[in-house]
Amino acid sequence: RRVLPRLAEHDDGFDVTAAEAAWDACLAAPDWDRDPVWIHGDLQPGNLIIDRGRLAAVIDFGALGVGDPAPDVAPALWTFTGAARGAYREAIGYDDATWRRACGWALAPSLTGIDYYRHTFPRMAEHGRRMVRAVIAELA
Numbered sequence: 348r349r350v351l352p353r354l355a356e357h358d359d360g361f362d363v364t365a366a367e368a369a370w371d372a373c374l375a376a377p378d379w380d381r382d383p384v385w386i387h388g389d390l391q392p393g394n395l396i397i398d399r400g401r402l403a404a405v406i407d408f409g410a411l412g413v414g415d416p417a418p419d420v421a422p423a424l425w426t427f428t429g430a431a432r433g434a435y436r437e438a439i440g441y442d443d444a445t446w447r448r449a450c451g452w453a454l455a456p457s458l459t460g461i462d463y464y465r466h467t468f469p470r471m472a473e474h475g476r477r478m479v480r481a482v483i484a485e486l487a
Contacts, residue, residue, distance in 0.1 A: 373451030
């Protein structure tokens, strides 16, 4: 939330008020109330090895743990778009609350990353902008 006023000073291609509303929707999602599940915890693109268009391996298990699956669902937002994202969401079968928490796991580092990387790593800042727009659209 602290970064939102700084983001409002720039045109990052999304409505900061809508981003705040999306964040509020993520925070309002009910907690995971089932048994904890194994999670990788860092399923970002650099940790997914693709061979001939198929997932071949997952690396970097430094954040491995058990808990809410939402952190491992969040990568669907940066990995898939359109119908592929919908198909993934249907295939995993988690409820709407888990999806909203996953949106939060994608939104938080994206909001902070935009401002942090704005001048030092523009490609990462743009990735954050895309994720914010994706989460706003998901929760609209």
